[in-house]
Amino acid sequence: DIQMTQSPSSLSASVGDRVTITCRATQGISNYLAWFQQKPGKAPKSLIYAASTLQSGVPSKFSGSGSGTDFTLTISTLQPEDFATYYCQQYNSYPITFGQGTRLEIK
């Protein structure tokens, strides 16, 4: 199985900051990488697929990059509604696997 590791596991930032979350796969997954946002008590929301393509309706403040084993999610100009937990997910092969999540908190 492909293991996905996110770093950091938690992150404190201020409104207006720009943050980057990293996701690493244990083997190459090309660009078969998606990112999700989840707020407490809510279902996940799809943000990005194919490593860098925004889902419809997702603001351009979110951006993704990477290929192979190393990927990043960058969120620019943080707003209060961006504070949430973010997950990466590989879909290069079954079983589909997720990173452990990165909790983004307000400083």
Place this chain on the structure above:
Amino acid sequence: QVQLVESGGGVVQPGGSLRLSCAASGFTFSNYGMHWVRQAPGKGLEWVAFLRYDGRDESYADSVKGRCTISRDNSKNTLYLQMNSLTAEDTAVYYCAKDPSWESGFFDYWGQGTLVTVSS
């Protein structure tokens, strides 16, 4: 708009069974693959199972293989997850999620989830 509404969760004793349902609307259900993803309390996301649009290809996580069966009724726009031999480790919120094609492997829409609690 796309809507996915899960139901069927509840409290079940260890060793028991449960069938979850996911009612889909707002898209042509029979054209898309569907997934189940779960989240144990306070934990991360775990993919559970996938079923192709026509029901002819399915995949399962090792943690549920042999105990769970994913199925669909395209005439009713409904996805199912039959879960047997449940243990405490199956306690989680179960989400159904839509694949953006017949078998891409990622998710564009999620339901709100249904809670399964395995406890005596």
